[in-house]
Amino acid sequence: MAVVVSAPGKVLITGGYLVLEQPNIGLVLSTSARFYAIVKTIHETLAPDSWSWAWSDVKVSSPQLFKETNYKLSLRDYSLRNVAPSEGGNPFVENAVSMAVAVAAARASSSGAGSINPLLLQGLEITILGNNSFYSFRKQIEAQQLPLTVETLTSLPEFSAITRNPTEVVSGDTNVLPEVAKTGLGSSAAMTAAVVAAVLQYLSDVKLPLHGSGQTDTVELRQHLDLVHAVSQAAHCAAQGKIGSGFDVSAAVYGSQRYVRFSPSVLASQEGSSRQTFVEKMRRLMIEEWDGERTPYGLPPHLTLIIGEPGYGGSHTPSLVGAVMKWRKANLPERDEIWNSLAKANLRVEAGLKLLNTLAQSVGKTYTTVLELCSILPVDQWQTIIDTTSEGKAVVEALLETRTAFETVRGLMRKMGEGAEVPLEPPVQTQLLDQTMSMNGVLFAGVPGAGGFDAVFAVTLGEDARNRVQEAWSSKGVLSLPITEDPQGVSLEQEDPRTSEVGSALHAMSIN
Ligand SMILES: Nc1ncnc2c1ncn2[C@@H]1O[C@H](COP(=O)(O)OP(=O)(O)O)[C@@H](O)[C@H]1O
Ligand SMILES: C[C@@](O)(CCOP(=O)(O)OP(=O)(O)O)CC(=O)O
Known part of the structure; x- marks a missing residue:
C-alpha cells in the first residue's frame, strides 16, 4: 500500500x-x-x-x-x-x-x-x-x-x-x-x-x-x-x-x-x-x-490571498539576507530605530488581522456586510458606509488599521533596503503594489518574505476583488498563480494526486 x-x-x-x-x-x-x-x-x-x-x-x-x-x-x-x-x-x-x-x-x-x-x-x-x-x-x-x-x-x-x-x-x-x-x-x-x-x-x-x-x-x-x-x-x-x-x-x-x-x-x-x-x-x-x-x-474569513509572478527574474535571498544583516550588525541608533519600528508595525498588522478574526466570530453578520460594502468602494469611502452601529464601525476601523499598519511595514522595509543598499521593494514593485492597493477591495499588497524582485501578493476583501486584481495584474504581465491560502500543514492524502x-x-x- x-x-x-x-x-x-x-x-x-x-x-x-x-x-x-x-x-x-x-x-x-x-x-x-x-x-x-x-x-x-x-x-x-x-x-x-x-x-x-x-x-x-x-x-x-x-x-x-x-x-x-x-x-x-x-x-x-x-x-x-x-x-x-x-x-x-x-x-x-x-x-x-x-x-x-x-x-x-x-x-x-x-x-x-x-x-x-x-x-x-x-x-x-x-x-x-x-x-x-x-x-x-x-x-x-x-x-x-x-x-x-x-x-x-x-x-x-x-x-x-x-x-x-x-x-x-x-x-x-x-x-x-x-x-x-x-x-x-x-x-x-x-x-x-x-x-x-x-x-x-x-x-x-x-x-x-x-x-x-x-x-x-x-x-x-x-x-x-x-x-x-x-x-x-x-x-x-x-x-x-x-x-x-x-x-x-x-x-x-x-x-x-x-x-x-x-x-x-x-x-x-x-x-x-x-x-x-x-x-x-x-x-x-x-x-x-x-x-x-x-x-x-489563518487569514480572517472572506479575506483572500492572491500571489502574482511579476516576471522580473527573482532575487537571490541569501545575498539580500547577507546585506541586511550586515547593515543591522553595525548597531547604529538610527538603524535600531528602523528595526524596532518594523517589529512594532509587524505586530500591528498581526493585531489588526487578529481583531478582524475576533469580529468575524463575534459580529459575523455585520462583519460580512461591511466587507461586502467596502470591497466595491475606494478606501477613502470606507468610513462613509458606517451605519449607526458600533459593530460596523469596529469592523471598518480594524480594516483601516490593518491597512495602515501594512503601509508602515512597506515604508520601513523600503527604508531598510535603502540603508542596506539592496532593493527590498524596488521601484517597479512599489509602482505595482501602489496601483494594486489603490484598487477597490484590496486590503493590502506587498512583496513577501525577503522582498526584492520575487513574487507579489495581495489580500483582498473577497473573491470578486481577487478576480479584479487577477485581471489587472494580467494586463500588466503579472502572472497570477492559481492558488490561495490553505491553512493546513502536512497531511495524509487519500490517493496519488x-x-x-x-x-x-x-x-x-x-x-x-
Ligand atoms: N519536483 C521536484 N522534484 C525533486 N526535487 C525538486 C523538485 N522541485 C524542486 N526540487 C529541488 O528542491 C530544491 C529547491 O531548493 P531551493 O533552491 O533552496 O528552493 P526554495 O527556495 O524554493 O526552497 C532544489 O534542490 C531543487 O532541485
Ligand atoms: C529574509 C527571511 O527572513 C525571509 C525569507 O523569506 P522568503 O519567503 O523570501 O524565502 P526564500 O523562499 O528562501 O526566498 C529569511 C529567513 O527567515 O530565513
Whole structure:
C-alpha cells in the first residue's frame, strides 16, 4: 500500500529579516500549492536469506525533472549511498530519508514494536511531485505566445515538467547544478517535510491528519507533528548547510501561523565534529526542546490571498539576507530605530488581522456586510458606509488599521533596503503594489518574505476583488498563480494526486 503525504508552500506576509531574531514574529500563510511524497515498497517478495542483508534499496523519482536516483540504505547506520554518484542526488531528499528512517527505527525499538528492517528490506520507492505553482512557466507561455493569464496556468497539466534555469548556480555547490525557475513558495521546505512525514507514516506509528478532514488537535497529533517538524528542520538545515529562521519548514508542517524562531543552539547537537554516531544524533533530536513559538493563524474569513509572478527574474535571498544583516550588525541608533519600528508595525498588522478574526466570530453578520460594502468602494469611502452601529464601525476601523499598519511595514522595509543598499521593494514593485492597493477591495499588497524582485501578493476583501486584481495584474504581465491560502500543514492524502490526471506526463512534455 502506498502512503501519500502532502505539505504546503508558504508566503511570509510580514516579518522578513526580523523573524531571523527572537522574539520577532513572522506571519506566514501556507498555500494550496503542495508537494507530494508517495512511498511504497520496491520488492513485493523477498529472498529467504534477505534477513542477513546489510543494505536495502531506495529509489527516488522526480518525474518533473525526468530524474530517478537509486540508493543503497545501510541497515546499520541508515546512511544512503548513491549507486551512480556522478549523476548527482538531492541533498534535501537524502537527508530527509536517512533521518526519518533512523528516527523510525529508534521509535520502533524504544516502543518495543520490533525492528523495521523487514519493511526496509522490501525497499522504499519515493516519488516526489510539486504543484505547478512552485515553478515559473512564464518562459514556456511566452514562447508559445499564450496569454499570460491564470487560465493558461490552470490549463497546464498538473505536475508539469520543470524548466531548469541554466544561468543560475546553486550557492556553495561545486558541481554548479542548474537550478529550476521557481516562484518562491519554498519548494525545498515543502518537499523535505513531505518526504520526512511520508517515511515516518510508512515506517512508524506516526499518524498524520487527513487533508481537509478538519481533524481536531489532539495531544498525540501534536506530538507526531512536532516529530515531523524536528526531523524536517534538521534535514533542511543539513541540506542547506545553514540554519535559517525556519518559518518555511514550520509552515510546511503546521500550516498558516504566527511564528517565532527557535534558538539555533537547538540544532547544535546535530552539527559536524561531535563524536556521536548518526543514530545517536537522531535519538538526541527526538528529545530536543524547541524553544520557538507557533500559533495557528489563518487569514480572517472572506479575506483572500492572491500571489502574482511579476516576471522580473527573482532575487537571490541569501545575498539580500547577507546585506541586511550586515547593515543591522553595525548597531547604529538610527538603524535600531528602523528595526524596532518594523517589529512594532509587524505586530500591528498581526493585531489588526487578529481583531478582524475576533469580529468575524463575534459580529459575523455585520462583519460580512461591511466587507461586502467596502470591497466595491475606494478606501477613502470606507468610513462613509458606517451605519449607526458600533459593530460596523469596529469592523471598518480594524480594516483601516490593518491597512495602515501594512503601509508602515512597506515604508520601513523600503527604508531598510535603502540603508542596506539592496532593493527590498524596488521601484517597479512599489509602482505595482501602489496601483494594486489603490484598487477597490484590496486590503493590502506587498512583496513577501525577503522582498526584492520575487513574487507579489495581495489580500483582498473577497473573491470578486481577487478576480479584479487577477485581471489587472494580467494586463500588466503579472502572472497570477492559481492558488490561495490553505491553512493546513502536512497531511495524509487519500490517493496519488496523479490518478485523476491521466496522461499528464505526456502533456508535460509538450509544453517544454
Ligand atoms: N519536483 C521536484 N522534484 C525533486 N526535487 C525538486 C523538485 N522541485 C524542486 N526540487 C529541488 O528542491 C530544491 C529547491 O531548493 P531551493 O533552491 O533552496 O528552493 P526554495 O527556495 O524554493 O526552497 C532544489 O534542490 C531543487 O532541485
Ligand atoms: C529574509 C527571511 O527572513 C525571509 C525569507 O523569506 P522568503 O519567503 O523570501 O524565502 P526564500 O523562499 O528562501 O526566498 C529569511 C529567513 O527567515 O530565513
